[in-house]
């Protein structure tokens with residue numbers, strides 16, 4: 001799978017380059033062949049015409065050499081020089097074999113990936129309030145990119161969204177396609193045919209949305225002006241079918257907070273009289289005496305801290321070198337009965353790094369010093385890469401139920417390293433705490449997922465917002481509550497009441 005990770009997408013660039021080069025050579029080879037055939041035909045024609053011009057063909061062919069020449073041409077030359085090569089077409093076979101080998105080695109996206117990519121665009125529009133015209137113009141959240149879409153691309157997006165049942169969004173894309181196509185007359189040979197085609201899809205989308213009148217009107221326009229083969233059938237279909245209901249979009253309860261925070265907007269907060277401010281911490285562990293931790297507290301109770309400049313570019317490169325040795329997989333989520341499943345709510349690719357390499361040894365040391373926890377029983381570091389539209393919808397990091405058998409206790413804390421900056425989007429947000437964090441390369445954010453009583457803390461619900469532009473890389477280390485009894489002792493009374501009101 002390619003669309004879920006920016007890294008994986010890079011392979012596709014190589015695939016396209018290889019196919020491009022091979023096809024170009026193929027065309028050159030074919031051109032040579034064609035030139036050869038043409039020359040052959042000219043030669044034959046010359047001889048043939050000469051034969052036909054003979055006043056007495058019988059006499060001419062009675063000559064043994066003339067007869068031999070004609071027979072030889074037909075038996076040998078036509079076959080060897082023209083028919084065989086045309087039929088077997090060696091360059092085409094070579095091209096096919098080459099493309100197969102490239103595809104086998106590097107992979108090739110299947111049609112479902114187009115759906116994934118289009119869903120990604122629709123998701124970005126929804127989360128960041130991007131209008132369809134802006135996106136089509138290459139204007140992404142206020143930044144203009146040199147990447148405007150053609151009418152055909154807009155049309156394809158509209159069709160895929162129609163297939164996905166996103167009729168309102170589909171209609172918007174179809175409208176933009178229509179406008180672009182009509183604004184550039186003469187660019188497309190079958191312009192009128194395409195305009196009708198777009199209208200036909202728009203008629204169907206309108207029908208699904210419950211706008212039967214509009215649907216009717218669009219179809220009549222086609223039938224009056226540019227009737228196509230299918231429009232009559234569509235008319236029958238529309239007459240036979242009951243219009244759909246304009247579906248009220250029912251967003252989940254967390255959705256408003258989620259999108260607001262993803263856009264970098266906070267709800268106003270009551271002042272606690274004690275604004276949070278950054279500080280240097282050289283006392284948590286002697287390790288930090290000479291290079292104190294640069295702490296940015298972003299929330300108190302539950303505490304969420306960002307530690308800046310934890311990793312240098314060099315260290316980050318070393319992490320990627322380790323990750324490159326392994327295969328990245330599409331991230332899954334715990335589904336029913338704890339089974340892991342792939343879902344749109346988490347679109348990224350990931351792999352796991354153990355703590356044996358020098359860089360990972362040093363990370364495990366740092367993480368233990370900062371958190372105070374013993375890394376024994378912790379999971380390997382999960383390195384993830386999100387492509388455009390990649391995201392992780394609100395979730396807690398703890399399991400609570402369905403704790404994997406090999407776990408020593410639940411995930412007591414999360415330490416998440418930002419291994420890249422993100423050009424636009426990709427914030428980490430805490431939907432119940434009114435906190436958003438733009439990724440900053442080299443920084444690490446840490447929080448506890450469990451109360452001291454080891455009950456789960458529902459306030460820690462968080463999400464990775466969709467990446468708008470860029471490629472997001474993170475590294476997660478989850479500590480487990482086993483082995484930590486002396487590191488973070490329980491209180492005498494349970495503190496789980498604090499999060500009781502935040503469940504669901």
Ligand SMILES: O=C(O)CCC(=O)C(=O)O
Pocket residue numbers: 392397426427428429462463464465474476
């Ligand atoms: O991508 C992010 O910012 C959050 C990722 C996350 O929550 C996770 O991987 O569990």
Ligand SMILES: [Fe+2]
Pocket residue numbers: 395396397462
């Ligand atoms: Fe998480």
